[in-house]
Amino acid sequence: ETIITAEKATKSYVTGSVTTHALRGVDLSIEKGSFTCIIGPSGHGKSTLMHLIGGLDRPNSGTITVAGRELSRLDNSSLARLRGEKIGFVFQFFNLLPGLTARENVETAMMLSGVPEKEQAPRALDMLSQVGLADKADARPNQLSGGQQQRVAIARALANNPEILLMDEPTGNLDSAAEAEVLEILFKLHRQGKTIIIVTHNSDIAARAQHIIRVKDGRIAP
């Protein structure tokens, strides 16, 4: 069963008089429950591709379909809802709110998705225990190591029980011990049935992926 497809997707950025053709026509399909790495040199379109398949940005032409919905047919609020329900995002620099505790950071993901207020704290604690941080629920980001912060970010991405986890260099800012912890969690989530898509330069991750998508010059390389 296919969960994500791109057909002839293109994306250009216009900055003043300069146009950058970040994606020049991408076709791909990703199976539900698979573990896919997107690899390739810097500046060749990996993050742009991730933004398009995550519905964070729209292509200039071509189509993107996620969980049976063609994204170009969705208005901005429907697109935001689909993202909130189906996709969890994890980024290189964690993007945690510094003034909030780990639990509160996880809860922020539930506020827009209609989780009743009473259920938010217990669900956030459950997510934190899934990433091995039940005992850090009341810690603020600056009291946590980089690996722990990224695990909080993963817990936040899981808050609405998404089918898909999209990650952009999730271990890019971690030492090797923290990276190993994060990888164990990702493999566990894959075993639990999540569809995992990781943009990475990390060859250890790529070596363990089921599928590799190589992006070069804005295209999928054979």
Ligand code: ADP
């Ligand atoms: P990668 O993830 O492989 O490093 P990106 O998708 O980030 O590649 O970038 C592809 C190309 O698009 C690069 O030339 C980059 O500078 C350019 N680019 C990416 N995002 C923007 C943006 N928001 N505005 C202008 N140019 C951008």
Ligand code: ADP
């Ligand atoms: P990555 O390391 O994942 O490739 P980048 O550093 O290329 O990420 O991009 C980080 C953010 O900056 C992204 O949101 C991307 O769209 C934006 N960006 C990348 N290149 C440019 C650019 N030339 N002009 C404006 N924004 C850019």
